[in-house]
Amino acid sequence: MTERTLGEWLAYLEQLHPAAIDMGLDRCQQVLARLGLGRLAPRVITVTGTNGKGSTCAFVASLLKAQGLKVGVYASPHLLRYNERVLIDGVEVDDARLCEAFAALEAARGEISLTYFEMGTLAAFWLFKQAGLDAVVLEVGLGGRLDAVNLIDADLSLITSVGLDHADYLGNTRESVGFEKAGILRAGRPALCGDLEPPHTVLDKVAELACPFFLRGQDYDLAIGDNQWQWRGRDLDGQPVVLDGLPLLDLPMENAALALQAYRLTGLPWDAPQLVAALLATRVMGRLDRRQVVWQGKRLNLLLDVGHNPHAAEYLARRLASKPPAGRRLAVFGLLADKDLHGVLAPLASLVGHWAVTPLPTSRTRPAAELEQALANLGASVTSYASVAEAIEAQCAQATVEDEILLFGSFYCVGEALEWLARHATEEVADGFAG
Secondary structure (H helix, E strand, C coil): CCCCHHHHHHHHHHHCCCCCCCCCCHHHHHHHHHHCCCCCCEEEEECCCCHHHHHHHHHHHHHHHHCCCCCEECCCCCCHHHHHHHEEEEECCCHHHHHHHHHHHHHHHCCEEEEEEHHHHHHHHHHHHHHHHCEEECCCCCCCCHHHHHHCCEEEECCCCCCCCHHHHHHCCCHHHHHHHHHCCCCCEEEEECCCCCCCCHHHHHHHCCCCEEEEEEEEEECCCCCEEEEECCCCCCCCCEEEEECCCCCCHHHHHHHHHHHCCCCCCEEEHHHHHHCCCCCCCCCCEEEEECCCCEEEEEEEEECCHHHHHHHHHHHHCCCCCCCEEEEEEEEEECCCHHHCCCCHHHHEEEEEEECCCCCCCCCCHHHHHHEEEEEEEEEEECCCCHHHHHHHCCCCCCEEEEEEEEHEEEHHHHHHHHHCCEEECCCCCCC
């Protein structure tokens, strides 16, 4: 049989299971056992949460790599290439290795049917086991308790935030969402939570499992000033630790604070300049991601963000309000049909001078007409376009060098924007939101 390319493997995986999402661990557990995949590395850190998972994972990985550790990171979804989901020492795993992993999974699963995500997760585990890593950072895909990532016991379990999203699978209350996310906790092992008011279901699970608990606002916290920020936290013995005069970051400093608390619990060396350098070097494509593009002779400012639920929109609105452009702010926006449209738009409507709305390249998209009507109801200036690329080009055509174009609302929207940018001369802006 001719060997499959990565594209062929991914197409095969998409039709392998009758449902795109099939919550539960039994099927994956059987295949995991057949492959002999148990402990992936001496240190395993698992991250879940409604928002902030990606940047938290990136911060944790940067801090660990700064100590010379060989680190694997598994994250989802991807924006441009599937390879983005599996990083070893900060480098995307290449096509050949991914194909090798999928082939190993295919041989091991036999009659057991797995979803696209489950196959990808187990493939990442297989690759990590082969790589001889010092640490692994795992991002939960959906929820926590029944997510394939939860097959691996974490030494440290992080919950970034608890909000409403994916209600069909996680329920429509913070308590039900918290219950699912607390499923990644392990008895007697440290649990960290970045939510200032975690639902009782999280606290109940912490008590049930007797987890050493580190809660933002009580056990660790941050204070952000005009030009710097401060972190305070605790070690495993409860002793206080403080870092002062930290430079402002492009990515959410709340997530950096959570990552610092997690790092403090590893027992690895605590060298302030080294930690600061690691945080400053952390980047996550598509998250508060500031770029420039030269369009028809104009150098234009773009900001990409994958925020797609009310919690993320409120955070984005605060960051936008803190740094208005010299001119106008324009937006390119698309959203999936199962997301809270009003909850996403309400915090941002007044911060944008003109909206370009568009359907996304998926059957799950919300029609542009619905987006246009929702924004019109909020009194916003809005125009519909047939595609993300058309919307971007329309906004670029009317933008000046003093304006800012915000592209957000979905991984699909930002992914399309990145593909469009790849066809034009772009430069990343180093300072982002800092300062």
